[in-house]
Amino acid sequence: MLCYWGAQVREGLGLVQPDKVKHGNSGIRSVCPKTKVQDMSAGRSFVGFIQDGKVSVLRLRSEDYDHDGRRKQIQLKNDRIRLIVCGGDGAVLLAYGGKVLIMDKSTVYSSSRQTLSCLKSLKSLKFECFSTTDRHVPTVVNSLHRKKTVSISCGGEHTATLSKGGTVFTFGSGGSGQLGHNSFKDEHHPRVVAELWGSEVSQVTCGRHHTLISVASSKRIYSFGCGMQGQLGNGKMINESVPFPVNLPTECNHEYTIEKLIAGENHSFALFFKEPGNESKPNPSRGILTLDDRMIDRWLSGSDPWKVIKKEINKVFSSAASLNGSFLKTSCDQHYQTSEDHCGLDFDLAKTSFAKLTKNEMSTSEVVKVVQQMLPSLNPNPTGVESLRVYLLLPELIRRLQKQQRTELTEALASKILQLNPAARKVLETNWSKLPDDWLKGLVKLFKKASANLIGRMAADTMNWDIMTRLLKFVQILQMVYQVCCRANRNITKSDFIITETNDLLDVVRTKNLCIWLSVEKEKYFLFGILCGLAFNNTSVVHLPFPLALFKKLLNVKPSLEDLKEFSPVLGNENVWTDFTHKFAHSYIVILIFFYFNFCYRTDFVDKYVDYILNKSVEEAFEEFKRGFFKACDRCMVEIFEPEELRGVLVGNEEYDWDILKQKTTYEGSFYAEHPTIISFWEVFEELTPNEKKAFLLFLTGFEKVPILGMSAVKMRVTLLLNSTQDHLPQALTCHSLLALPVYQNKETLKAKLIEAINHKRGFWEE
Structure with a gap:
């Protein structure tokens, strides 16, 4: 059953009046559809119906248009419509397949980008944004935050929202009383309709200047706002600023369930379904498709x-x-x-x-x-x-x-x-x-x-x-x-952010004393410099055995012959009178001394040779490294250090205190300090040579020198290697200084496996 009231809705709905329904003097009329109405909506110029997936419209008489009041079916090709929303002189249709159609007074358009672009020129509705300024993009209504809003309706110049508990908020223009606040003032912020407090409101809908409310528990409809054309359904032609009940036929309260309220420009509709024995329930909201x-x-x-x-x-x-x-x-x-x-x-x-x-x-x-x-x-x-x-x-x-x-x-x-x-x-x-x-x-x-x-x-x-x-x-x-x-x-350390693959960028050449120096290929050294700068910033020790010359160059201190000796003891101690060949950065520099040097030229030759090896030959690569290094850290912070101190910060020192390492070690899982495997481990560790202990530190942490803050900065954790046998080697997660040990049956096996592990791999766990 469809009840309607307000501005004249002419005959010609193609509907029949229900039997034995008595209408009072409030101007409410009711009709029964021949085919079940799936959805409907009312605008300024027409009312739209959806029946069996088909759309029909009833043109309404207004001051601008004089229609004959005949219901007309809209011809669509293959689209079955499930939802219609009417506005002023147009409507939007939603098909079952998700297609959106736009309809004006006479034509239906597909929702192409070109068609939808015309919507940009439409006037925006007034929302509560602490001002009366029009907004052309969606704007958050902060006052409704955490109000559990489940339904929204917009009228000509006002808005109503419905919360999950049935509370109604209204805001916007209140000149006709359409806000229901017992006043005719505008509201710039959402305000509760106090007269409905405690009612189980299930639906709210806004007309041009009036508002309709349905209460599920009592099966009643309330209205307020402009009533000059009877759209409030109370039999009066006046405006009301508080909710008053609509004088529905008695049958509506007993035999029917309110399915949907529709408020048009100057008219109102209520769609009822006849479901005997079924109590009225809130209208389920149509939600978007979500993943579950x-x-x-x-x-x-x-x-x-x-x-x-x-x-x-x-x-x-x-x-x-x-x-x-x-x-x-x-x-x-x-x-x-x-x-x-x-x-x-x-x-x-x-x-x-x-x-x-x-x-x-x-x-x-x-x-x-x-x-x-x-x-x-x-x-x-x-x-x-x-x-x-x-x-x-x-x-x-x-x-x-x-x-x-x-x-x-x-x-x-x-x-x-x-x-x-x-x-x-x-x-x-x-x-x-x-x-x-x-x-x-x-x-x-x-x-x-x-x-x-x-x-x-x-x-x-x-x-x-x-x-x-x-x-x-x-x-x-x-x-x-x-x-x-x-x-x-948060319980996540900087070690979790370490990318071990950066080792692949270090295209360096090692000399016999395990010092490394810059390659003549400069391209990757900018990134390399950034990595070293980040390590400095985070006080992270890195396994980069650069000679002191590099740190002198970073601090603008001139390298000397002693620095060349550190870089290459063989070359630094070589007799300059002899021929020699030096392999440097994938290139061979052959210098043949054909003549006898006077003593006065020897010092000059050595100085120039040191300058060539440590400066000119790697100038471009070093400048890239330096640029990257100071991009990642503050130059002023770096310059407070002497070269030896700077090297200590980056690559650590050799002040090993293995007792402190043991004192700072913690145990996880089934391990504890007196566990037989742990006791055997420390006994084996004491038996290791100094070089093997350094190798273990490298295996555990990724660096073999002591951090600038001392051995107390190395906090080793020991845990059980799950699902391990006597054949498994110890493993280490270097980012966390975490040692994973199998439970070995005897000390000899533990020692053999530990030495094998530290000699043959770095100990990274694959993630």
């Missing part, structure tokens, strides 16, 4: 054809809005509490669902393609903190989707994160700081793995500026996450 665990289970079960699954995948993963609405923490309505400090996501559910999703190769491949197309569409100026949920879900999704050697999705995501406006990026960083530990580490691993992949390509190829640009994005994200972790005191 049940949907993924259905994809994996194969119960639906691939065509249907593919269509759903495209709908969900092509829309940031769909992902933002997925995996919400609905228990206790926590998702309604979304704020800058609370994202409202159920991370455990999302992680489980993504793990399921990647089990099906066809679904995974399709998701990768759709996400690749969706990422460029992300808005760098998102509206509201809810819009940032997609940036929290995508890293975990991409980490599981992306193949080992692919970085396209990660790169696209990194670009979009870096493009976010400062305010949005600040909120995202706050959300990062509150991520569960496994999600936070997963975020780091995603960009760390992508960085390692690109570094590997750079090491295998000549300098590629495109790769460097892409790498910079990943490093910037890692730097952002690292700073977030430091500020939030």
